[in-house]
Amino acid sequence: MTGFQNALREFQExxxxxxGISIDTSPSAGAFAKSVGLTFPLLSDWPHYxxxxxxxxxxxxxxFSRRVxxxxxxxGIVRGRNTEERNMDLHAQESLRxxxxxxGKS
Amino acid sequence: xxDVGQPAPDFTLKDGDGNEVTLSSFRGTKNVxxxxxxxxxxxx
Numbered sequence: 001m002t003g004f005q006n007a008l009r010e011f012q013e014x015x016x017x018x019x020g021i022s023i024d025t026s027p028s029a030g031a032f033a034k035s036v037g038l039t040f041p042l043l044s045d046w047p048h049y050x051x052x053x054x055x056x057x058x059x060x061x062x063x064f065s066r067r068v069x070x071x072x073x074x075x076g077i078v079r080g081r082n083t084e085e086r087n088m089d090l091h092a093q094e095s096l097r098x099x100x101x102x103x104g105k106s
Numbered sequence: 107x108x109d110v111g112q113p114a115p116d117f118t119l120k121d122g123d124g125n126e127v128t129l130s131s132f133r134g135t136k137n138v139x140x141x142x143x144x145x146x147x148x149x150x
Binding site for chain 1: 107108109110111112113114115116117119120121122123124125129130132134135136137138142143144
């Protein structure tokens with residue numbers, strides 16, 4: 001999670017908005033975001049997990065959302081997807097690579 | 107799961123301050139990275 005925060009300036013330079021989505025309640029997500037110093041929006045998908053269902057990241061068998069990130073271009077098309085479960089920092093690195101490529105800055 | 111090359115489903119959700127954020131509001135102007143988190147289970 002802090003991987004995205006650490007790279008936030010680079011995402012901004014690549015014309016990219018980072019949005020976090022958590023399945024926790026909105027107040028708890030807000031408190032968490034502040035506690036770790038997040039400056040990008042952390043959105044709450046609680047209690048219905050609508051967005052997790054829309055994107056297919058909700059694990060019915062285990063009752064929670066996977067750690068997945070998507071890169072979406074300006075036309076609203078998915079251009080990258082990361083499903084590495086253990087290391088979210090890799091999501092930030094890989095997402096950054098994709099948006100730089102989209103912006104012709106790689 | 108939504109795959110590369112597919113349209114990203116639109117949605118509106120609230121942030122920690124209660125402000126609504128809509129995915130399609132960024133269309134035409136910004137790329138968006140959506141990162142799904144599981145705070146309660148991992149601490150980040």
